[in-house]
Amino acid sequence: MQNSGLNSNYKYDVLIVGAGIAGSAMAANLAKLGKKIAVVERDLRERDVIIGELLQPGGVIKLQEMGFTKFIDNIDAQPVYGYDIIYEENNYVISYPNKTGEPCGYGFRNGAFLQNMRRHILADENITVLEGSVTELLEKDNALIGARYVDKSSKEEKDLFADLTVITDGPLSSLREMLSTPEKKLNGYFMGLLLKNCEMPYSNHGHLIMGDHPPMVIYPVTSNEWRILIDFKGERPPRPGKEFKQYLKDTFENALPVSARKAFAEAVDEGKIKTFPNHRLPAKPILKQGGVILGDALNMRHPLTGGGMTAALNDVLLLCDNLKQVPDFNNKRKLGKAVEKFYATRHLGTQTTNILADGLYGVVYNPDLRKAFFEYISRGDKYAAETCSILAGLNKDKRLLLNHFIGMARYGTQMRIANSEATTEKVTQSFTMVKDAV
Numbered sequence: 001m002q003n004s005g006l007n008s009n010y011k012y013d014v015l016i017v018g019a020g021i022a023g024s025a026m027a028a029n030l031a032k033l034g035k036k037i038a039v040v041e042r043d044l045r046e047r048d049v050i051i052g053e054l055l056q057p058g059g060v061i062k063l064q065e066m067g068f069t070k071f072i073d074n075i076d077a078q079p080v081y082g083y084d085i086i087y088e089e090n091n092y093v094i095s096y097p098n099k100t101g102e103p104c105g106y107g108f109r110n111g112a113f114l115q116n117m118r119r120h121i122l123a124d125e126n127i128t129v130l131e132g133s134v135t136e137l138l139e140k141d142n143a144l145i146g147a148r149y150v151d152k153s154s155k156e157e158k159d160l161f162a163d164l165t166v167i168t169d170g171p172l173s174s175l176r177e178m179l180s181t182p183e184k185k186l187n188g189y190f191m192g193l194l195l196k197n198c199e200m201p202y203s204n205h206g207h208l209i210m211g212d213h214p215p216m217v218i219y220p221v222t223s224n225e226w227r228i229l230i231d232f233k234g235e236r237p238p239r240p241g242k243e244f245k246q247y248l249k250d251t252f253e254n255a256l257p258v259s260a261r262k263a264f265a266e267a268v269d270e271g272k273i274k275t276f277p278n279h280r281l282p283a284k285p286i287l288k289q290g291g292v293i294l295g296d297a298l299n300m301r302h303p304l305t306g307g308g309m310t311a312a313l314n315d316v317l318l319l320c321d322n323l324k325q326v327p328d329f330n331n332k333r334k335l336g337k338a339v340e341k342f343y344a345t346r347h348l349g350t351q352t353t354n355i356l357a358d359g360l361y362g363v364v365y366n367p368d369l370r371k372a373f374f375e376y377i378s379r380g381d382k383y384a385a386e387t388c389s390i391l392a393g394l395n396k397d398k399r400l401l402l403n404h405f406i407g408m409a410r411y412g413t414q415m416r417i418a419n420s421e422a423t424t425e426k427v428t429q430s431f432t433m434v435k436d437a438v
């Protein structure tokens, strides 16, 4: 899967490092402006990963705005209409807003979705897709002028030059340092298994399962598979093996809905358990002429709420909109202004998603707060609807989220925590979590 057309003296308008979710969407969208683009991706084969398998409705809207909902077609993607929140023996279903024109979310295998994007960019005559690993970024007079990569098949080192180099090499980026000040914090791991041929209490819904065990999320990824992600706190990923399999069964099997237990036990026995590190990375970009960074390379939040692809697509659309105002990418001043404006405003689209993800992760590990959270949304009405619209990435109102967060802590306090010292402590804790999460 590779198209060529490479000429080593040629200067592209744009060079994109990484054909993941952000890089592929960026290439597809920029090519519509007629820009000549090179994309370097280290591995064009379909990936088998546990990341990025639930696209929230807010992300679907971004695809619609780009005209690329076709990326969800023909991959057995499953519509998702909301979440079943399971807390100990109880559950409450929250639904995505279904006002006219507002889409649902979609669950799919990430590799299949990404191959749809890559097929599109491979077929676009404005885009040259190359398979190889970028090893370094090229600088001249303190400006970024391109990148060096090692071609996958020939093993040759080659240089590519462009007016704008876009870094989208993802969560494990090795190139982010030149364009940002990364303060990356490891937040444990997600372990992923596929539950096959089983039913969940609510078809076409995500399930968040909380209790006296690490949290689990489950959503449909094909018509007969559900992805289950289980949180694992720790500095190192869990070691697979007999003991670990027993731990999984002992700790989680009975916390699952009865209909999923057999499939879970079978998946554990089969042993196809994948792990991936969860990071928190606040966006701290550095302005550098000729370069821009986005997606997970720039900013990450806990994946509990499945907000990463929505945030990445938000970045792509915003940057492309700014770049539309620059007809000639040789105009360094205007190009720099477009990138600067992107960095200055991107938080409006991503901050609420980030706060919710990191804040909720704190809530599910605190016994009082997770009980309060469950009771709070079980009141229904705006308590469920507004929270769900924020989770969906449809409502970006940070103040509304903060109000619900504080409201939830207060509600829990009034309902159960008699001790007023504990009350103050819990509310202060939630404030701190939110402040730290931005």
Ligand SMILES: Cc1cc2nc3c(=O)[nH]c(=O)nc-3n(C[C@H](O)[C@H](O)[C@H](O)COP(=O)(O)OP(=O)(O)OC[C@H]3O[C@@H](n4cnc5c(N)ncnc54)[C@H](O)[C@@H]3O)c2cc1C
Binding pocket: 017, 018, 019, 020, 021, 022, 023, 040, 041, 042, 043, 050, 051, 052, 053, 054, 055, 056, 132, 133, 134, 135, 168, 169, 170, 171, 173, 174, 190, 276, 277, 278, 279, 294, 295, 296, 297, 303, 305, 306, 307, 308, 309, 310, 312
């Ligand atoms: C466990 C987990 C579960 C998640 N679940 C969800 C979810 O359900 N929903 C959701 O919206 N988000 C989820 N996310 C987040 C989501 O996966 C990311 O936000 C999204 O993939 C970011 O896209 P990206 O393009 O920045 O990175 P990626 O999609 O990872 O793309 C990076 C690309 O760069 C390539 N690359 C890397 N280095 C180089 C190099 N040196 N040279 C050339 N190419 C290179 C890689 O091969 C890859 O193709 C999850 C994250 C984790 C950790």
